[in-house]
Amino acid sequence: MVKGRDAGDPGSKDGIKRRIEELREKVRYHDKKYYIDNDPEISDSEYDHLFRQLKELEERYPEFKTQNSPTQRVGSGEIDEFETVEHEVTMLSLDKASNVEELQDFYNTVQDTLNENEIMLIMEPKIDGVGVALTYDDGMLKRGATRGDGSQGEDITENVRTIHEIPLVLNEDSILRDIEVRGEVYMPLDGFKNMNETREEKGKEPFANPRNATAGTLRLKHPREVSNRPLSFFAYSLGSHSHGEFSTHWQMLEELGIAGLPINDHVREIESMDHALELVETWEDKRHALNYDIDGLVFKVNDISFQEKLGSTTHHPRWAIAYKFPPKRKTTKVKDIEVMVGRTGVLTPVARLEPIHLSGTEVSRASLHNEEEVARRDVRIGDVVLVEKAGEIIPQVIKVMKEERDGSEQEFVMPRHCPACGSEAKQVGDEVARRCLNASCPAQVTRRLEHWGSRDALDIDGLGPKLLQKLVEREIVISIPDLYTLELDDLVHLERMGEKSSNNLLQEIEKSKTAGLKRVLIGLGIRYVGNYLSDVLANHYVSIEALVNTSKGELEEIDDVGEEIAESITMFISNSNNLDMIHRLQELGINMRANELHRDLSQYLEGNTFVFTGKLDNFTREEAAREVEQHGARVTSSISGNTDCLVVGQDPGSKFDNAKEEDIMIMDEATFIKMLEEETFPPVSA
Ligand SMILES: [Zn+2]
Structure with a gap:
């Protein structure tokens, strides 16, 4: 049993350093699994837990902080000016073919120059993004620069660091240590769509296309803002040296993959011009199924000795060509x-x-x-x-x-x-958009219900816009809770709604009750609160009660919540109609807790009741409570016969004295942190 405040050995410095290194390795490993391999091995909340442990340790032991820790992706400052940087080896652009004849000409020229009949090529989708060069120094990311005019670009290191697909540290299994990697930063289409929707909601001009959005984002002066934009990356070549170590372009790509850099899945070795032409035809359609824009296919001569023989003009290499798709x-x-x-x-x-x-x-x-x-x-x-x-x-x-x-x-x-609905449509504040301010406007109601049932929100299959329009027109449904009182009789009489589809819909609606807080938050459609922020809020507050009882000040303390967002959430939760709706939904049995958290985290504190007293250095009272609650503990405000543990911070109140009398376990902050790290109760080291 821990008594008093000086109990709990923080562990040797070496041990802590090792623990930090271990956590970094784990986070890096899971980052790669999630962002690059698309094959996560742990749940989001398990990942968050690792990440938080690392962050807490680094904050407590700042002497072990390094630039390359996964916690240090996002700088908090502002970039004054993007400095001009010289590219050691010019970033040439690619020669272009705008039709198959020009592609054939390229191949013929290569054949003639090399005096070879069969030349192996590599096909890479031409990602429609922004070309960048990443410099790694002994395996550590040192610099990221735009292509610029090819010989000079801009230093955008702070911004590229925020892109999770770009490793801050290269995998040690790779022979690549001091390299310049070239590739394309791009914006996936789903993220682009979400971002534009949010912009339009805020009355801002949407980006014309993902490439513009990418270029605009890389030039933002606040890395924190960049980190909120959905940028991604594919590597496609090495800039300066290291070529000597590879005999083919394909080998080089494989080694980049081993180093932890993302290589596009669709890169292929191809053996003939016929095969190339075939790919041009199939990709013309196939590209529409991708979650990113490609504007053509790049063909490169695979053999590096051939590449060297072919050489370059002042503008572009003679061993590669970009076939451009006809414009859409x-x-x-x-x-x-x-x-x-x-x-x-x-x-x-x-x-x-x-x-x-x-x-x-x-x-x-x-x-x-x-x-x-x-x-x-x-x-x-x-x-x-x-x-x-x-x-x-x-x-x-x-x-x-x-x-x-x-x-x-x-x-x-x-x-x-x-x-x-005929209500007056007004421009509010300095917004460009005009809004209908009638909250019960049938068009708005229909769209809100549609949003509630959308895939990212409550995912109610079969709740399409046409059906909703009918339900709203007939006033069968006028708000979200009404969906949960629908009966077969309300549906079967509607056009194109037989008994089977009506029953299916009712089942879908029933199923949606368990979706949990994150999806409910998305579904409520609070301004600015989309997929990402809903996740942040659900993790932070765990229950809807905690969220509706929060304050603007507490909201603003959350990393990703700025003033504007806090304002919007506060406005939502201070509106009695919204509170009534939330209350009704709860009565109807809609789960409004972050169910995922509780399912995935170890419940080692189950059955134990905690009380906190005094000021903690590393946690607010709410944060500390949340840390134990998500592992199954109960937190009460005063000591009783049920109290198992009192956590004591600075200047403890009378609770401290009471606990000493009651023979309750007393824990100081260091031991408390240790317990959270070890996930055992009572703490082993106690
Ligand atoms: Zn209206």
């Missing part, structure tokens, strides 16, 4: 401009188009974002416009073909009233 743009006519009402009431003008086929799908609508944008581009009803599918997601009007006008085109006037 087409012209079509704007039949009408409609106004859609979003979940938060934002009115968005949408062009209804003569249908065209674009990158494998039929396109009949394009977002025009907001009235300012319509005016800026001067899009009129009847115009011929150039439409692009940016990031394979939302088609965009990129140009109005004004020369095709005949005078019959009509200018678009943004309505001053909501097209769904």
